[in-house]
Amino acid sequence: MNPQRVVGSILDSRASDFAMDLATRLILIDRLRSPLLSLSEKWIGYYAAKQDKKAGMPARIIREKQLTLSAILHSFDQAIEKGYLSPHLLRAVLPLWGRALSAKVETRPVFKNFKEQHGCEPPWLIAISPGHSCNLRCRGCYAASDGMPSKLPWSTLDRIITEAKQLWGIFLVVLTGGEPLAYRSEGKDIIDLMEKHQDLLFLVFTNGTLLDKAAVERMAKLNNMTTALSVEGMRETTDSIRGEGIFDQVVEALGRMHEAGVTVGISATATRFNCEEILSDEFLDFFFRDLGAFYGFIFQYMPIGRSGDPGMMPTPEQRLQMWRRGWEVVEKKKLFLFDFWNHGTLVHGCVAAGRPKGYFHIDWDGNITPCVFAPYSVGNIQKLYAQGGNLNDVWKAPFFQAIRDWQRERGFDRGSLGDQDNWLTPCPIRDHHAQFKQWLDRYAPQPEQGMISPELDEELFHRELVQYGDELRELFGPIWRKEYLGKA
Numbered sequence: 001m002n003p004q005r006v007v008g009s010i011l012d013s014r015a016s017d018f019a020m021d022l023a024t025r026l027i028l029i030d031r032l033r034s035p036l037l038s039l040s041e042k043w044i045g046y047y048a049a050k051q052d053k054k055a056g057m058p059a060r061i062i063r064e065k066q067l068t069l070s071a072i073l074h075s076f077d078q079a080i081e082k083g084y085l086s087p088h089l090l091r092a093v094l095p096l097w098g099r100a101l102s103a104k105v106e107t108r109p110v111f112k113n114f115k116e117q118h119g120c121e122p123p124w125l126i127a128i129s130p131g132h133s134c135n136l137r138c139r140g141c142y143a144a145s146d147g148m149p150s151k152l153p154w155s156t157l158d159r160i161i162t163e164a165k166q167l168w169g170i171f172l173v174v175l176t177g178g179e180p181l182a183y184r185s186e187g188k189d190i191i192d193l194m195e196k197h198q199d200l201l202f203l204v205f206t207n208g209t210l211l212d213k214a215a216v217e218r219m220a221k222l223n224n225m226t227t228a229l230s231v232e233g234m235r236e237t238t239d240s241i242r243g244e245g246i247f248d249q250v251v252e253a254l255g256r257m258h259e260a261g262v263t264v265g266i267s268a269t270a271t272r273f274n275c276e277e278i279l280s281d282e283f284l285d286f287f288f289r290d291l292g293a294f295y296g297f298i299f300q301y302m303p304i305g306r307s308g309d310p311g312m313m314p315t316p317e318q319r320l321q322m323w324r325r326g327w328e329v330v331e332k333k334k335l336f337l338f339d340f341w342n343h344g345t346l347v348h349g350c351v352a353a354g355r356p357k358g359y360f361h362i363d364w365d366g367n368i369t370p371c372v373f374a375p376y377s378v379g380n381i382q383k384l385y386a387q388g389g390n391l392n393d394v395w396k397a398p399f400f401q402a403i404r405d406w407q408r409e410r411g412f413d414r415g416s417l418g419d420q421d422n423w424l425t426p427c428p429i430r431d432h433h434a435q436f437k438q439w440l441d442r443y444a445p446q447p448e449q450g451m452i453s454p455e456l457d458e459e460l461f462h463r464e465l466v467q468y469g470d471e472l473r474e475l476f477g478p479i480w481r482k483e484y485l486g487k488a
Helices: 003-011 016-027 030-054 059-081 087-101 109-118 154-168 190-196 213-222 235-242 246-260 281-290 316-333 381-386 391-395 398-409 433-443 458-484
Strands: 125-128 172-175 201-206 225-231 264-270 296-300 337-339
Touching: 016 030, 016 087, 030 059, 059 316, 059 458, 087 213, 109 154, 125 154, 154 190, 154 381, 154 391, 190 201, 190 213, 213 225, 213 246, 225 246, 235 246, 246 264, 281 296, 281 316, 296 316, 316 337, 316 458, 381 391, 398 433, 433 458
Parallel strands: 125 172, 172 201, 201 225, 225 264, 264 296, 296 337
Antiparallel strands: none
C-alpha cells in the first residue's frame, strides 16, 4: 500500500488529533527529534526521488530537491532546539502541511472535479494584495504611490478565499501589499481573515513595523500563519531604502515573534547593488544563526512601480553568481533559502497564471494578474462577482491560458526535458520578454494603474528586457545543458 495514502488517511481520520499530539510530543524530545527527522528525510526523499526518476527528471534536479528537504528539516530542528516553535504551533501546523502534502492530490474530490472539467489540476494557492496603503515609503516601491490607497472590501477578500477552497482546494494563501498589516475594512483586518480560515496556512509578507505585542499575541493564538519580514541587507543598506531605524524595528519584531512561538522568516529584494550582501556570510549568519529566521525568500528586483528601472536588476553575470552561491548556502549551511528565479528547478519553471501547483494574483482594486510581478490585468474580481462569475472564469482567461500553454511547452508537467525547457530562466516577463510582449499585443491585458511609471519609455523598456533575457540565456544555456541534461 502506498505510504503516502496511509499517512493521508490517518491525517483525515478521527485519530488525527491524537496522531498529531503524539508526533508533537515525540519531536519535542531532544533525544528523539534527530532520529525522527532523519527518518522523515529518508522516507520523504526516497519516495519523492522515486517519483521523479520514474518521470525522467534529471539527476541534478532530484539532488537539489533533496538538498532543499534536508535544509528545511535542519531549520525545523534548530527552531525547536532554540525554542522558536511552540508546541501549540506544531499542533496547528503539522496537520495542515500533512494533509496538504501527504495524500495524493488526485484522490481529493475538489481536485478530481476540477481535473474532470478542465483536464488538469487547479492552482494550489492564491496571492492577494488586500490593500495598497503602507506606513513606509521605501525608495522605488509602488505601494500607495498614487496617493489613493485602495483596498478590497473584507467581504470580497473573504469570498475570494472561500471560493478558492471550494473550487480548487487550496491550502495556502499569500498576502502581500502594500502592507498587509495596515489593512482595515468593515471593522476587520487580516488576522480576522486567518481566524475565519483556520484550515488554511497564510504566508504574510510584511515590513515588520506593525508587528506590535498585540498583533503578535493574536497571531500566536491562531498559529496558522508565518510572516516574512522584509530586509534589504544589513542596517545601512536596509535603512537607506526603507528609512532610518527600520532595520532595528525588524530585528525587534523578529524577536517578538520568536518569544510568542510563531514561525518567522525574512524576505529580501535582490538588486545589482545588494545581491552579494544578502548572500554574504555576515547577513546570513546574523539572521539565521543569531536571530533564528526559519526561512529566507529572495525576490530579484522587477522594474515595476513608480520608479521602475531595469538598471536595478541584478546583471546576468550577478544572477549566475547568485545561483552558484545560493546552492552553496543550501547545501553547506543547510539554510531554507529560496530564490524565486534561480530556484525555478524546484517548482518546474514559472508558476504564474493559475498553473497546476501554481497561483495567480489579485490586487487591492480587484484586478487579476498572472503574478505579483506582471502588472497586466485580465479583469476585475468585483465586477466579475457582480456579473455572477467566479474564480474559474478568471482562470480561463485567454491571456492566462497562453501562459499556461507556454509553461507546458517548457516541460513543467513532464520529466523528459530539452534545451529549450531551461528552468534556470523561468520568468516570461523578464527572462523571455519577447514572448511576453507578443502576449501583450495579442490579448491586450490592462496595465495596472500605479504599477507602471507614467514616465516610462515603453519601447526602450521592452527593448532592454529583451536584451536582458538574451544575455541571460547565453550564460545559463550551457549550464542547463551540461549540469542538468548531461550534454557536452
